[in-house]
Amino acid sequence: MLRQRLLGERDAMPPELRNRASLEACRHASQWITAQGIDCLMAYVSFRSELDTSQLLIQCWSEGRTVLLPRVRREDGSMELYSVRSREELVSGAYGILEPDPVLAEPVENSMPQVVFVPGAAFDRRGGRLGYGGGYYDRFREASMIRSRPGDTPLWIGLGFSSQLVPEVPMEPHDAALDGMVTEFGLNWTQSHV
Secondary structure: OHHHHHHHHHHOOOHHHHHHHHHHHHHHHHHHHHHHOOOEEEOOOOOOOOOOOHHHHHHHHHOOOEEEEEEEEOOOOEEEEEEEOOHHHEEEOHHHOEEEOOOOOEEEOOOOOOEEEEOOOEEOOOOOEEOOOOOHHHHHHHHHHHHOOOOOOOEEEEEOOHHHEOOOOOOOOOOOOOOEEEEOOEEEEOOOOO
């Protein structure tokens, strides 16, 4: 299966290569954020062999940007957003992933980020994204589309390694395409965005 094969390849990536590629991808994302004047973004804290988002988060915090991070609600499969100001506001949450500490971080209910950076197992140039099978980001995107006003819809951009780009990700009719993809080689807009 595509997901297991690509995750296995990502897990096998040498740590020094993963670190270098992560730093480059975060640099490209940071430069784009600055050039676009993005004040509020949603990202994620990387887990296991995912592209390490630490430098992106640190850069955004140091520049005073609002960084929204998700907290998984296991009971209903939804994600809640919190405004996080530093790594000290994170605790181990569902599945052992670092998440906002509900005691320290500020819950956000009505704020809409200008861009949402998402992880995945695979991506394609049409905007296809193969997640990890939990549907958390799909449900969050659907719920946020309902809440957003016209013209207020955030860009959805995948963050991953170039090795995660495949010719085609299987998509269902209800799957929403990503607007772009950031890898160690830069930001590429998808065919759905152009």
